Amino acid sequence: MNLLLLLILVLLVFLIQPFWIHASSLSNHPIAFSFSAPLSSPLISQISPSMAAFSPGIQTGSDDKSRVDSHHRMIVALIVTCSALGAIILSLLCLWLYHLKFSHKSGNKNAKNPDAENGLGLSPFLGKFNSVRMVNKKGAVISFIDYKLIEKATDNFHESNILGEGGFGCVYKASLDDNLIVAVKKLDCATQDAGKEFENEVHILSNIRHPNIITLLGYSVCDETKFIVYELMHNGSLETQLHGPSQGSALTWHMRMKVALDTARGLEYLHEHCNPPVIHRDLKSSNILLDSNFKAKLSDFGLAIADGGQNKNNLKLSGTLGYVAPEYLLDENSVFFISLGKLTDKxxxxxxxxxxxxxLLGKRPVEKLAPAQCQSIVTWAMPQLTDRSKLPNIVDPVIKNTMDLKHLYQVAAVAVLCVQPEPSYRPLITDVLHSLVPLVPIELGGTLRVTPPVPPANTTIP
Structure with a gap:
């Protein structure tokens, strides 16, 4: 602002200077004062021809013409100077307004940049951190945790602290200095894919806060090994609960419906409320974690993409057999790729x-029938899910005969719609959510009012 004003002042002096010099030169001319008098002034009429003859600088005929020309030149010069000055001032004013507007937009753009808000730029992600505590746009504090603290908290990554294993490493239970028990995912990022998944997960989770999505607490870096710190989910994964030692015994019918409802709520948030929408791409029972109250939360966002923020054409498919939608194609090199335009929230x-x-069934998504033969749960169950006489017989024995049959048929119908081969036939996750809410008791987050069973009346024998 000050620089622009100074520039305008300099230009003003520069443009007025010729006019000023010209006026000064005219004031020193012998006839300069005659401009203040009319051309028919008595001063001019009293000059005799004889005086004119002895005064070459004062000639009545040429003098009048010279004064008129000088006057006209001054007026023209003044008009041109003022016009030029006005144009320059107007141009500088427009430039100044544009500068202010551009600066405002740049400020807004920086304010909306998740990396700037997190105090973290993902391009120089590895090893270049400006602060150890960053606030994301949801107001949560994300910490960069020193590697030595992670090492100490996991007892040097002792195997007794392993909670689970993933594609690029293990998840450990860790106790931080403030007695906070957390989960630490250790990633060997020697490969490019692992490094990208690490950056992607930190980037996405640092901007998400939802009751049914795992909470990111911090991260750490040590050479090619990266660490992501989450809240600890005391009841592990849904996969462990269903297919582990307990074989689903801790999950009643209503509890299973609660898990399904929680999962649908997490997905709805990703699909409908994130901007841009997020596609998880690797939803499975091992990525659905359960807290101490069996509240379900989605985890593992390494493969997730923000719909519209990335090129989805020819995106390499990474997922788990049994959960991958059939619209995915296998190319001639036996490498999975998503066919053109097929990657959607469906x-x-x-x-x-x-x-x-x-x-519903207590079975794994793919089960081995023989060493070289597998069967998908979808292929096996589909004919029986639509047959009400057969459906009760294939339900998980742990929950068999513990639910209202109408609710069982409704859940089976929702499942059948979700696994339709044609994506356009599948419902939106919001529709699925609305179908499940009435099946979950109020105390578990739904709208179902459960009437306690009436104990049989005591009878006495006379």
């Missing part, structure tokens, strides 16, 4: 349908 809906079948 891919997550298909995976949700498979999880719903796991909850």
């Amino acid at each position: 891919s997550d809906v298909y995976a949700f349908g498979v999880v719903l079948l796991e909850l």
Whole structure:
């Protein structure tokens, strides 16, 4: 602002200077004062021809013409100077306003940049951190945790603290200095894919806060090994609960419906309320974690993409057999790729349908029938899910005969819709959510009013 004003002042002096010099030169001319008098002034009329003859500088005929020309030149010069000055001032004013507007937009753009808000730029992500505590746009504090603290908290990554294993490493239980028990995912990022998944998960989770999505607490870096710190989920994964030692015994019918509802709520947030929408791409029972109250939360966002923020054409497919939607194609090199334009939120809906079948039937998504033969839960169950006479017989024995048959048929119908081969036939996750809410008791987050069974009346024998 000050610089622009100074520039305007300099230009003003520069433009007025010729006019000023010209006026000064005219004031020193012998006839300069005659401009203040009319051309028919007595001063001019009293000059005799004889005086004119002895005064070459004062000639009546040429003098009048010279004064008129000088006057006209001054007026023209003044008009041109003022016009030029006005144009320059107007141009500088427009430039100044544009500068202010551009600066305002740049400020807004920086304010909306998730990396700037997190105090973290993902391009120089590895090893270049400006602060150890960053506030994301949801107001949560994300910490960069020193590697030595992670090492100490996991007892040097002792195997007794392993909670689970993933594609690129293990998840450990850790106790931080403030007695906070957390989960630490250790990633060997020697490969490019692992490094990208690490950056992607930190980037996405640092901007998400939802009751049914895992909470990111911090991260750490040590050479090619990266660490992501989450809240600890005391009841592990849904996969462990259903297919582990307990074989689903801790999950009643209503509890399973609660898990399904929580999962649908997490997916709905990703699909409908994130901007841009997020497609999880790897929804499965091992990525659905359960807290101490069996509240379900989605985890593992390494493969997730923000719909519209990335090129989805020819995107390499990474997922788990049994949960992958059938619209995915296998190319001639036996490498999975997503066919053109096929990656949508309906891919997550298909995976949700498979999880719903796991909850309903207690079976894994793919089961081995023989060493070289596998069977999908969808292929096996589909003919029986639509047959009301057969459906009760294939339900998980742990929950068999513990639910209202109408509710069982409704859940089976939702699952059948979700795993339709044609994506356009599958419902939106919001529709699935609305179908499940009436099946979950109020105390578990739904709208179902459960009437306690009436104890049989005491009878006495006379």
